Amino acid sequence: MEAPVAVVGSGIAGLFCALHLAEGGHDVLVLTKRNIEDSSTNWAQGGIAAILDRTAGEAIEAHVQDTLDAGDGACNEDVVRSVVLEAGARITDLLELGVRFQEDGAGGWHLVQEGGHSARRILHAKDATGREIERALVAATEAHPRITVESDAVVIDLIRRDHPHPERGVVGLWVQGEGDGKVRTVRTAAVVLATGGAGRLWEPTTNPPVSTGDGLAMAHRFGAAVRDLAFVQFHPTTVAHPQRTLLITEALRGEGAVLLDDEGLAAWKEEGGDPARFSFTLNASPLGSLATRDIVARAIDARLKKTGQTHVWLVTSHLDADTLQERFPYVQSMLNDLGLTLGEDPLPVQPAAHYTVGGVQVDGHGRALSTEGKVLPGLFAVGEVASTGMHGANRLASNSLLEAVVFAKRAADAILAGVDPVAATDIPAWRSDGLSLLEEHGALAHDLQTLRSTMGREVGIQRSHRRLARAKRRLDLLEHEVEATWRRCKPTRDLVELRNMVLVGRLVVDDALARTENRGLHYNADLV
């Protein structure tokens, strides 16, 4: 019997890839760590940047240029152009799958703008675009006879064809399901990692609990090249909320919301007029509150460090309150819990870890590459876990959903074009002998807290040699201890995640320490 393709992760990249594989006639097993809709996609507010007409030369070039500018000289221009050109076709796919974007009432799409974009080119579904995309993709996935979805499936590692040579390719996965905790061996024709990013290494973060860098860690252990992990994108505007760190979509700044510090707020109250004139962000860029995220987040961070305060203000009271309520109902519903109203109250905002720009290095078809630059047969990475060359040193807002669908389709096409059949005898069982039950879960929680506070304090928006070196010492120790537990104990979800997070944390620090220049999202004060 032919093995299924295993897709690990159930956000936009994973489900879009699974649907294309299934439509192409392949059986697909979607493995998701919790429930199918538990993904960063479901939490995405902004939208999907897309020029729908690939013959619209100027608009295409402007999107390409904005992406290159945001990426601070580190994007692969060919990749950027090819992704931008493919946007229309992939948006058509999404529409056919039932995604409903906001219309403009005149037969077109309502488009918005975010930081770093020189034009309105972002399709959206009010302020819950990801939720709408996820709704449609989940419905199509669950209805497809060729796709099996397994929830609560923790993938522990990729299995090599011929240990220890990763270039011989991937032949399966070790998966721990719900229930008896047994680890089973799953034979696969190919594995698509669509596991998202690693935002949960930091606190605060806009990411859901599932974003623990599992795919990055598995790919690294397998021998895949993992690059540019120092480029961690912090979203400039989040509000502390009892349920979760609440993202305030950049589209709100696209509609005219402005960042002010205490002084700017006082001056604006006194003098009135356009609040943008009083924004401290103007010292960082003439685009002020609508500069790219690396610049705005750094300007806020510097302000907070200088003033000792926990937040700056995002003001919207100069904008039309009804339009804001209509356009941002999700954000308003969360703000209700805090007694704050768009169009009236200044919002207390601070940056939070948001997007993992680096990732598993892939070629133009989403095929993972080894550290020697060779294709690893059968292993693919799509979405946030992948590094395609699109985002460079800083992702342009709302480019990630676009990159995800483009590369998910390309990976599906590459798999459909043919992957090696795998003999069942090739696959080793999980090493379960002699492992004891993990008895002290408290120690894991403590290690996780140490990891998150280390990443937050020492590996944040502004770094230094001393901070990074301190982080390195702590993470080396943590890694050593977690690995010792791993060798001794049966895996649990917490242990699998912690092991992955500590490894990814160490890789982030190693990449940051190795950098000799500041670029995009990496800013080391000692390199200025």
Ligand code: SIN
């Ligand atoms: C936002 O809505 O500001 C987030 C969109 C993105 O991360 O691209």
